[in-house]
Amino acid sequence: MARRRQIYEGKAKVLFEGPEPGTLVQYFKDDATAFNNQKRGVITGKGVLNNRISEYLMTRLAEVGVPTHFVRRLNMREQLVREVEIIPVEVVVRNIAAGSICKRLGIAEATPLPRSIVEYYYKNDELGDPLVAEEHVTAFGWATPQDLDDMMAMALRVNDFLSGLFLGVGIRLVDFKLEFGRLWNDEEMRIVLADEITPDGCRLWDIETNESMDKDRFRRDLGNVVEAYQEVARRLGIMPEAGPRDMKGPVTLQ
Ligand code: TMP
Ligand code: ASP
Numbered sequence: 001m002a003r004r005r006q007i008y009e010g011k012a013k014v015l016f017e018g019p020e021p022g023t024l025v026q027y028f029k030d031d032a033t034a035f036n037n038q039k040r041g042v043i044t045g046k047g048v049l050n051n052r053i054s055e056y057l058m059t060r061l062a063e064v065g066v067p068t069h070f071v072r073r074l075n076m077r078e079q080l081v082r083e084v085e086i087i088p089v090e091v092v093v094r095n096i097a098a099g100s101i102c103k104r105l106g107i108a109e110a111t112p113l114p115r116s117i118v119e120y121y122y123k124n125d126e127l128g129d130p131l132v133a134e135e136h137v138t139a140f141g142w143a144t145p146q147d148l149d150d151m152m153a154m155a156l157r158v159n160d161f162l163s164g165l166f167l168g169v170g171i172r173l174v175d176f177k178l179e180f181g182r183l184w185n186d187e188e189m190r191i192v193l194a195d196e197i198t199p200d201g202c203r204l205w206d207i208e209t210n211e212s213m214d215k216d217r218f219r220r221d222l223g224n225v226v227e228a229y230q231e232v233a234r235r236l237g238i239m240p241e242a243g244p245r246d247m248k249g250p251v252t253l254q
Contacts, residue, residue, distance in 0.1 A: 084181025169235035174203035
């Protein structure tokens, strides 16, 4: 069968034309980058795990009424999604201080925040995704005030739901990044959750030990990166049946 036309290649995923108009195939690579592409590596098996983890979390979120671009998983590394117009704003929700907020505001890592904090970053690799205010988002027309209200409300719902879900399996949801897209239906537009929700874009700490179970293991050279992602999948009850062997096999695009 002919290879699908590639639409876009990102750092950890590739998007291909989907089987029907308005759909795309999202392919999860094993590539990992950090610090805006300054650090690069390959985490063998990560793509397979992220495909499963994102499928699971997006499906659970859809069940509680959060609209998403996810349609269904196609195979080990690919999922079918609806084509959306990505809003160039990354929405970060933080529950506990870690990463950039510690540096920026001089807060000790692991300090609980007085309440969940929502931040916006302008999605622009050349600029290193700078932190921006709502003012910038609306003044430059990246999103309207109504879009932002919807994104903020959805981000807080996602935070409430996922915090509980992870707590149930002994994991603290420290922070995470979401992306949203505009989904067009005739003349109507609605904002839906897009991209992925995986340990690449979340901080997940073991409740007992505070050990990182996410991409910080790669960023900080802590080792056992894929093992940590596997443990997240195992706790969520979604480890690929054949175990880790399943994750290295040849990948065929249909
Ligand atoms: P930060 O502490 O580096 O600002 O990251 C906050 C959260 O957002 C963390 O879970 C990682 C995630 N994130 C991404 O997924 N992509 C990015 O480009 C950035 C900057 C953060
Ligand atoms: N995802 C970003 C990058 O690839 C930043 C990060 O996750 O550290 O550079």
